[in-house]
Amino acid sequence: MGFFEVVPIPRNVTVIPTRFVYTHKADDLKGAVYKARCVVQGFRQKEGIHFNRYRVSSPVVELSSIRTLTAIATENDFPIHHLDIKSAYLNAPLPKGEEIYVKPPKGHEIMGKCWLLKKSVYGMKQAGYEWNKYLAMRLDALGFSENDLDESVFKRESKFGKLIVALYVDDLFLVAENDEVLSEFKEELEGMFDLKYFGPVSEYLGIEFKRTKEGYVMSQHKYLKELLENFKEHNIRKHRYPVKVDYEGYGSNNNPKEDVFYETPVDTSPKLKASMKTKYESGVGSINWAANNTRPDLAFAAHTLASKASNPTENDFQRLLFCLGYIEESMAQVLEYSRLRSQAPRGEFIVETFSDASYAPGDDVKSVSGMVIYVNRNPVKWLSKKQNNVTRSTAAAELVALSVAEDRTVHSAELMRGLGFKVAEMKLYEDNQAVIACCENKSLSHTRKLVDVRMKLIRQRLTQKYYTIEYVNSAMNIADMFTKALPAAMFRSLTERLLMQEPVRGETGKARISSILTHRRKR
Structure with missing residues (x-):
């Protein structure tokens, strides 16, 4: 690959040591049981001399994006494939003017000589950044466009059909409309890199995949x-x-x-x-x-x-x-996606989200937010997280949780729209009728600044009919299991709804404003 040039050791320049790293991976999917890799001791690099602090971080595909792509493949009966680019970092050239000199590893020294690096090498602080930038450039040259919501997801539509590529460093997750579009891409990539093609996905990032008649099953x-x-x-x-x-x-x-x-x-x-x-x-x-x-x-x-x-x-x-x-x-439990659950027109998508909060359960009196998002009734994103700020009431805590759920819901929908798929409907489910009423009616606004901006954004989107918010009974709110510890019977019931049954419908549709007078405070 020509990743270095042997040159005389220059004066007044720090020469960074390198070393070999040996690894052993038993039963590895890639078949690489033993590996030896030359790495740069990046911890010896100096900012401003060997790297730019703004050119070191590189994105990887979000885990929820992988599940969203799997839900898309499920609905459209698309195959998912997996390939790996060998020695990926060594393909990416270093920027012009960036001179990094390294000492060859033990056993490869040459008296008075060192290596001037031409390509990114494992261990360098900027190696991941340069590789990601280089691969994105090559995909752009092939006609791919980067998704605005996840910059590690790319799409292209050729004469053969649609292809979506998700990147996790050197592991590519491919959702192809058909075999022809996949073969076209493989042939193009083989002209650029040394590839390892694994075929239909069976394992990706340690997640086991199995294709079924109705969709996909994921497990660990x-x-x-x-x-x-x-x-x-x-x-x-x-x-x-x-x-x-x-x-x-x-x-x-x-x-x-x-x-x-x-x-x-x-x-x-x-x-x-x-x-x-x-x-x-x-x-x-x-x-x-x-x-x-x-x-x-x-x-x-x-x-x-x-x-x-x-x-x-x-x-x-x-x-x-x-x-x-x-x-x-619960070792037998899996995450199963099925197109049979969908109530959207074929090839279209409905995004549904359950939101909940547990008010001030701990010593720091910060509430816990919980949510789960479904794409055509397949769970793609979930969250259990302590809120950043202390809220003054149950309703305020619920509103903070709802605003997070709303933001993630919009993100999921726009990700799919950016890939060229139609999102027919978005629904949010909330079990606090006071919160729903506050979001729908301006006259009921009595919140503090912390939640006021959040509520105004939700109101604006409700007015625009961007989505709807519906009431769901607390006992049927799946997000409850993400906010607190539950007894065995309650936990099992919600887990079954979460993984195997359809998301529960709102029992009364939109909550009436008068319900504020009778709502009960939740723990």
Whole structure:
């Protein structure tokens, strides 16, 4: 590839060391069991001399975009393919005038000589940026256009049909209208790079894919089994839900009691020692990766466990093991997409979102937002996250959560529109009738500045009929499971609706303004 030139060592120039890195990947999809790679010790680079601070970060495709593309492929019965560009960084030339001198790795030294780099090399701070810029340039030359909502997603329509390409560094996720458009692209790319073509996608970013008659199934069985194996010495017991309910805030019908707040028990157990803290962090990171990919039922558990990662206790470690017990119990669970669920005209899309919030559940009195977005009734994006600011009421917390859900919903819809697909309808589901009434009627605005701007944007889009907001009963609001710990029966019921059943319809349509007088405060 000619990524360096042997030159005399120049005077008054820092020569950066390099080294070989050896890796072993058992059962790797790419078949690369053993690898040896020459890398630059990038930590020795100096800003302004060896790199520009504004030219170091590079985008990768959002995980939710991968699921959205899978939902698109499901609806249109498109095949998904996977290919890899070998030694990707070494293809990207360094900008003119950027001279980086490196010392050859041990065993390859030449007296009085060094390497002047011509291409990006692994380990360099700017390598990812230069590679991404170079690949985007080559795709642009092939007639692809970059998506405005996710700059790692590209589309092209040729005489053979539509092709969508998603980039995660050197891994390409391809949604092709037919085999002809795929073959055309492969032939073009083979003229530029050394490729590894894997065929129809079976694994991407550690996510297992399986095509069915109705769509696709995604899972992380192998990944989660490895996670459980790492904790096998702790004698994990199976559980039917991932987060233990630590307070007695539930009535006889497993419904949260109204208008009563319960203090979270103070954790007085000892702090974890360094080695166990590292294990806790590793376990939480693994759960979070699964929650972000194929296991939305783990989202609140991942959020709760991660909030303690900086200073975990022995009780926190037991909560981690409790969650692992649920993972073992639910190992067969998958994320399944089916075109049979859709109520949109063939080839079109309906985006539906459930939103909820748990008001001030912790010591810092910050509320927790939860949401899940469906594309033709296939879940593509979900969230369990503590709000940045303290709100003054349940309604304010719900409005903050709704504004986040609204923003993500619009993002998902515009992503698909940018790819040339028709979004026929957008719906938001909310279980607080006061919030819906405030969004629909200006005379009811009594919010503070924190939420006032959010509400005005929602009102504007409602007036423009950009989407609708409908009421859904709290017991049927799927987003509830992203905001708080739930008893086993409630959790299982919502998980089944989340993954296997159709999103629940709003029971009363748009809430009446008079409902503000009778709404009950949620915990």
